[in-house]
Amino acid sequence: MNFSDTAWQIFNTSIEDYHVLDNIETPINNPFPNDSLERILYAKNWIDTVQWHLEDIIRDENIDPVNALQLKRMIDASNQKRTDLVEFIDSWFLDKYKDITPKTDAKINTETPAWAVDRLSILSLKVYHMSLEAHRESASEEHRLNCQKKLDVLLDQKQDLSTSIGQLLTDIENGDIKMKVYKQMKMYNDESLNPILYQKEQK
Structure with missing residues (x-):
């Protein structure tokens, strides 16, 4: 199994595990060994899955403003974790290919x-929810047919993206x-870079 297929399988395991309870408060129970790439990929998708549902909840027109602000803070924190983990995965690849000398x-x-x-x-996540x-x-039948057409496009994208990732790694x-x-270099969460935050500290 190539890297993209392995990653896709792990992502879907994470999604299925989350939807057992379908609750944003569900703690992660990562089944993969410590220090393995599989464990990192599972953790990455778990963050994405929880954030997917946070984004759904916050779009409720009748949501309490206080709860909405709390959710916005959770989404901001999730975005930071997502970025940090992506950079960690790139560090993993950098280490994997550290002995390769690029051509001139x-x-x-x-x-x-x-x-x-x-x-x-x-x-x-798009494929999972569009399939639902x-x-x-x-x-309605019209809704299901429209969603099936969108699902077909998403599956085509999946094939192309998987191929592209494989080609990039090769x-x-x-x-x-x-x-x-x-x-x-995200700035909005950094108290020394976000003017709203550091001006508040100076007052």
């Missing part, structure tokens, strides 16, 4: 392996692409 004409890709994996994780809608008995291994990672 090696190209630089617009996207690192981990950010491509991030897209695959989100895509697995395509088969929801309480929905090109890095062969020295045809130079792996270069930039930190995201």
